């Protein structure tokens with residue numbers, strides 16, 4: 001076991017929490033082993049309150065010579081896999097970069113593309129340009145009968161759930177249920193840990209999928225924007241998280257596609273807080289929400 005200790009920061013966005021490592025300063029030889037050990041909810045990094053572990057490790061490399069400052073983001077998940085994109089992670093990246101540079105605008109390089117990010121004046125919230133959600137089965141990817149599907153999967157039964165397949169940087173399955181969080185028979189009555197894994201591993205998703213349940217609480221036909229309650233079971237975490245940003249964009253994009261809500265903007269309410277989403281007819285979606293620093297510390301580089 002290496003005695004080398006890595007300085008880390010812990011941040012969360014609406015309860016989706018991440019360990020942040022400065023990849024330029026710190027050598028972590030086996031990133032997958034580092035993430036598996038320190039993200040473990042039972043035995044991982046000790047956090048605020050009684051919550052241990054994290055939803056992932058963000059390895060970040062910042063290049064201030066660019067204007068705006070660029071940050072290369074790599075998210076290693078609790079199972080050791082790498083996610084191509086993470087909406088709440090990108091919001092944490094913007095806040096981390098603001099804490100270091102004082103800048104309020106950044107370009108974040110992810111495996112799903114470069115994403116523009118801004119933080120508000122006191123850096124308590126961040127907005128990410130999320131790219132254009134796509135239902136194109138080749139890009140989700142989504143399959144039927146053992147081959148990539150010709151037509152999008154829209155409200156189609158997959159392993160017992162009525163699923164719409166959409167990619168918002170990562171693959172998502174979205175299923176709408178009746179009744180929001182304040183309905184005892186609504187979204188929170190579903191055993192997500194039981195219903196999500198068969199969809200996550202279904203042949204319909206050759207690369208797997210994050211599985212979202214959503215309930216329309218307000219369809220947006222009145223004064224305010226649409227409001228949806230959301231729960232997400234994440235690939236790579238292999239469990240439910242308190243919030244998922246790419247999932248929130250997927251939920252709103254699917255709700256628009258199915259004609260369940262009016263307007264381009266909506267509020268999604270995962271268990272960990274509230275996110276504002278815009279999904280225009282053309283062009284990139286945006287994701288806005290709170291972000292907070294939890295603590296600074298050190299962790300063993302080689303936890304084995």
Ligand SMILES: N[C@H](CCC[C@H](N)C(=O)O)C(=O)O
Nearest residue numbers: 086087088170236244245246
């Ligand atoms: N929590 C992240 C999504 C991570 C996606 C990852 N779980 C995968 O696709 O493997 C978010 O806020 O967008």
